[in-house]
Amino acid sequence: MALRTISSQLAAQLDKELMGPEVGFTLEQLMELAGLSVAQAVVKEFPYSETRKSQVLVIAGPGNNGGDGLVCARHLALSGFQPVVYYPKRTTKTPFYAQLVNQLKFFKVPVLGAGDNWAQYLDHTKTLCVVDAIFGFSFKPPVREPFGSILQQLRHAQQNLPIVSVDIPTGWDVDEGPADSDCIIPSVLVSLTVPKPCAAKIDTCETHHYVGGRFIPRDFALKYGFEPFPYENLDQVLRLH
Numbered sequence: 001m002a003l004r005t006i007s008s009q010l011a012a013q014l015d016k017e018l019m020g021p022e023v024g025f026t027l028e029q030l031m032e033l034a035g036l037s038v039a040q041a042v043v044k045e046f047p048y049s050e051t052r053k054s055q056v057l058v059i060a061g062p063g064n065n066g067g068d069g070l071v072c073a074r075h076l077a078l079s080g081f082q083p084v085v086y087y088p089k090r091t092t093k094t095p096f097y098a099q100l101v102n103q104l105k106f107f108k109v110p111v112l113g114a115g116d117n118w119a120q121y122l123d124h125t126k127t128l129c130v131v132d133a134i135f136g137f138s139f140k141p142p143v144r145e146p147f148g149s150i151l152q153q154l155r156h157a158q159q160n161l162p163i164v165s166v167d168i169p170t171g172w173d174v175d176e177g178p179a180d181s182d183c184i185i186p187s188v189l190v191s192l193t194v195p196k197p198c199a200a201k202i203d204t205c206e207t208h209h210y211v212g213g214r215f216i217p218r219d220f221a222l223k224y225g226f227e228p229f230p231y232e233n234l235d236q237v238l239r240l241h
């Protein structure tokens with residue numbers, strides 16, 4: 001069956017409506033569900049075992065995609081993993097992001113900032129996977145620093161260290177897909193609410209694709225032009241392929 005997708009523009013509109021006066025979700029609610037979905041996809045792909053490495057590097061960007069990563073790290077800690085968060089560019093637009101960081105400290109999750117040695121966690125003998133929560137559907141190329149250098153290091157590491165991308169593989173054009181052969185190739189993509197057009201460009205041999213962010217009713221999905229996804233029970237993610 002063809003992949004159901006909506007454009008970056010429509011995704012932003014859908015988000016706005018969910019958080020508008022009529023529907024009334026708060027960003028905090030949606031982000032909690034989004035981050036939980038990503039954590040669930042990680043657990044499904046790399047089931048926790050006491051005898052296996054459990055360190056996960058979560059790289060959080062400056063916007064809401066980064067917020068999803070901060071929430072994901074907390075849920076991974078609750079599931080027995082050892083997340084380490086690299087959060088180099090923090091926003092002070094709302095106090096919410098600082099609260100998410102405080103919650104991580106409450107769970108004894110290290111949160112590294114600009115200037116810290118984050119690249120040591122790219123060692124595949126110690127780290128299970130990297131969660132790419134750098135940019136989502138509001139990314140506009142070209143990538144500005146420090147994220148260009150971060151992506152370059154991820155590209156070098158990705159052969160041995162799987163990348164789990166949140167909503168969009170960072171650096172890919174949201175509607176067109178990978179801009180050049182220098183882009184990261186995630187091992188797992190977790191699309192939120194509904195895949196964006198770039199998801200149709202993933203190579204299904206290389207990347208497992210999940211949908212998560214389970215927060216809309218059937219009629220709302222149909223209004224935005226896609227069939228709802230058949231999640232099972234209370235699962236927060238559905239594997240598409």
Ligand SMILES: NC(=O)C1=CN([C@@H]2O[C@H](COP(=O)(O)OP(=O)(O)OC[C@H]3O[C@@H](n4cnc5c(N)ncnc54)[C@H](O)[C@@H]3O)[C@@H](O)[C@H]2O)[C@H](O)CC1
Binds near residue numbers: 015134143144193
């Ligand atoms: N309904 C949902 O599916 C929900 C999804 N969520 C997540 O939110 C992101 C979209 O979040 P938004 O804040 O709009 O944008 P981003 O995180 O993608 O990035 C904005 C951030 O990045 C900076 N930026 C943009 N382009 C560049 C660039 N070329 N170089 C450097 N920096 C750049 C920009 O200035 C902003 O600071 C969506 O994908 C989901 O992951 C919500 O969590 C909940 C609902």
Ligand SMILES: [K+]
Binds near residue numbers: 133134135168
């Ligand atoms: K991302």
